[in-house]
Amino acid sequence: MFLKNLITRLKGFFLIGTIMFCLAICIHNRASAHEWKAPKDAVQKKNPIKSTKTSIDPGKKIYIQFCADCHGKKVDGNGSMAAELKIKPPDLKNRAKYHSDGDLFWKIQNGKGEMPPFREELQEQEIWNVINYIKSLPE
Template sequence: MKTIKIFAIIAIAIIGFAFTGIQKKQPAPWKIPAEYKTMKNPLANDKASVNKGKMIFMKHCRSCHGNTGIGNGPKAARLKTFPGDFSSTKFTFTDGELLFITLNGRDEMPNYKTKIPGKKDQWSLVNYLKSLKK
């Protein structure tokens, strides 16, 4: 009887956690101005820019998006909306679109216009985000 109770508690806990996961909203599509959709990245997508982008990502983005950009950062659990999986094949934003999203944010995602003021830093971050796709 005791064993059945323990299994029941574990089962309830698992279902509860699973239900919490379902509760997390999937992000709505972004409304991105046309000028950003076709904007060219002026920074070469080389190792130096990706490394620089990684430093910026680890400082500003890691806490929600996670170390590898799959949306499992320490703060992600408290968010109402799933922060996105940058390694997914569904992650198909252009460079300009990523720049717009980073600079402007929305809802729970803050804007980084003032925190990442340098254009070179902004495009380096875009290059790093692109490098996370598998």
């Protein structure tokens, strides 16, 4: 009898422990949801394409075709699809200055959640062109 009680109690503790553990992980994930970080070596990767008109102009075309629906024609996060997304696309015009080119490159290649990965769709040079375009915009 005593042993049976003990086992039931232990099971209870175990269950509560598991629930607490899952909650902790859940809360942690929520807190860091906006801390989307690229791996260190990706962040340090240098942009091999000079930010000149020959890069920025095609970069703008790619941006309008592939990114503007979500991130907005004005690159302010207010694209026509933005309202349908659970997470509002960031205002890249404002956010870009906080991120290295390598960091942006990695995020565009890999995507996250509702942000699609562009690894297959865009060539590396096209991605650097988009980055040069975004970074060329006045705030």
